[in-house]
Ligand SMILES: Nc1ncnc2c1ncn2[C@@H]1O[C@H](COP(=O)(O)OP(=O)(O)O)[C@@H](O)[C@H]1O
């Protein structure tokens with residue numbers, strides 16, 4: 047069997063180069079197909095990750111902790127105490143990369159011209175900077191200086207709608223813990239630019255300022271946390287739940303179902319493309335290999351006449367296809383890996399950036415070559431390629447030596 | 456070395472017929488062949504084109520099955536065997552030389568000769584050695600590394616003879632091996648086969664309508680319309 051195997055390998059390898067043009071075409075078809083699958087996959091993953099990161103890094107974080115009931119009805123009654131020492135310890139440990147507590151209440155903001163609804167968010171700027179990109183998005187003035195800061199940071203679009211500007215005063219009103227309407231004047235210290243929903247939806251000030259205004263002592267309404275490695279998120283949520291069983295711990299997938307749906311949609315696009323590529327590739331492989339088999343009917347007849355069994359002929363053609371498809375797979379794999387690594391420093395979306403930002407994606411994509419996934423996809427393409435080549439191989443193995451030997455070529 | 460009719464034959468055909476069905480028409484190719492070949496026979500099979508020479512060789516070589524009748528090789532009934540068993544029989548017991556297209560184009564002369572040894576499971580060193588000896592015997596040891604495209608027709612047929620003999624078969628079947636050769640090469644090839652027959656005692660059955668080939672044979676069989684019409688030993 048071993049001798050037969052090495053004979054097959056030798057024959058198959060040389061037959062591969064017998065019609066270099068045809069071999070090259072088949073290999074290129076396979077290579078281009080796999081290249082497109084792997085590169086598309088890397089780009090889609092990068093796109094998904096960048097949109098996800100952009101969305102989550104704005105405010106959401108990788109997950110949040112609330113009092114039970116807050117997510118259904120985000121009012122002051124559903125507030126929670128400052129984190130216990132046990133919860134703080136868990137929040138300060140890996141895999142969590144940063145966290146921030148916030149006081150968020152429904153409020154109205156008033157300028158001389160207009161009154162608009164929004165969420166007033168009391169933050170600690172130092173911890174906020176570790177989980178949110180908004181402190182970096184200040185385009186005018188500056189962000190808050192500390193939890194006691196009594197000035198306010200507003201979104202650019204909101205500022206336009208209020209027809210006010212940096213340095214002017216606005217009034218914010220919200221229901222306090224005792225049920226009365228609390229009211230406070232703020233000087234606009236900074237203006238941030240994010241997406242319109244965030245610009246219109248939130249106003250930021252010092253956390254203690256809001257706590258005093260509402261009369262809630264050191265209570266807060268949420269903790270947002272960031273887990274740098276998305277793969278560790280499940281474990282982080284589990285340990286937080288254990289540290290604070292009375293609270294409601296939710297990963298981003300539960301907080302932002304849109305982002306989660308988009309994430310999984312990206313994955314299925316790649317599989318659809320892989321299916322299309324496979325069909326095109328299969329047509330190419332079957333075509334060229336059938337042609338190759340028909341040209342060699344006499345040779346198969348000769349090998350059979352000499353005593354080679356039909357299943358060895360089948361194996362021979364299969365090995366040839368495996369080598370040929372394997373060659374294409376290797377080329378496509380290396381090309382895609384090289385391109386992806388070359389682009390891993392970042393791809394500027396340029397003209398697309400406007401749209402990308404609108405959908406929550408960022409300006410830059412950072413494609414990453416997922417070795418394990420790519421190897422799986424390459425193996426799949428290779429196996430499927432060899433599988434379809436069974437058809438031409440079976441044709442070869444069916445050759446009748448007598449007829450084949452008298453076949454005019 | 457006169458063939459002894461008492462010795463059990465290498466090939467025994469009894470009442471072999473072959474009818475090809477072409478469309479709705481039955482074309483008889485063999486119409487009852489009785490033939491024995493003794494060990495060491497060097498026989499030629501002559502007859503006009505279409506008389507059934509190739510068909511008979513195919514039946515004896517286990518490449519095809521007769522419509523009726525039996526073929527025994529070295530005492531083994533061939534006609535009853537499965538196609539896999541017939542492939543094994545061809546590999547182990549029979550050497551073939553065809554009229555043309557004898558060699559695998561991507562293999563060198565040496566590798567073509569070693570091919571059947573490899574299928575038999577002979578190790579690399581031994582098969583290279585045996586193939587080299589066989590090529591030396593047919594006089595083209597110097598061309599061992601050439602591929603068929605770089606060999607003349609006569610050289611290619613010599614490689615085929617070397618391959619047919621390298622497995623030490625009980626019989627070599629050659630179907631018009633000289634048909635594509637000029638007379639010098641044809642003479643050379645037949646002389647070579649005759650010498651190898653004497654040296655090794657391997658039975659040869661060679662189909663040909665070439666008078667020079669027939670002159671060299673020590674047994675001459677004529678077929679016409681699928682029947683043996685004469686069988687002369689000399
Ligand atoms: N595969 C086949 N199908 C149909 N008829 C065939 C086939 N092979 C041979 N024949 C017919 O059988 C007869 C004998 O052919 P063949 O054995 O090739 O004769 P020879 O080798 O003596 O020229 C011829 O009439 C030929 O046409």
Ligand SMILES: [Mg+2]
Pocket residue numbers: 508509510630
């Ligand atoms: Mg013939």
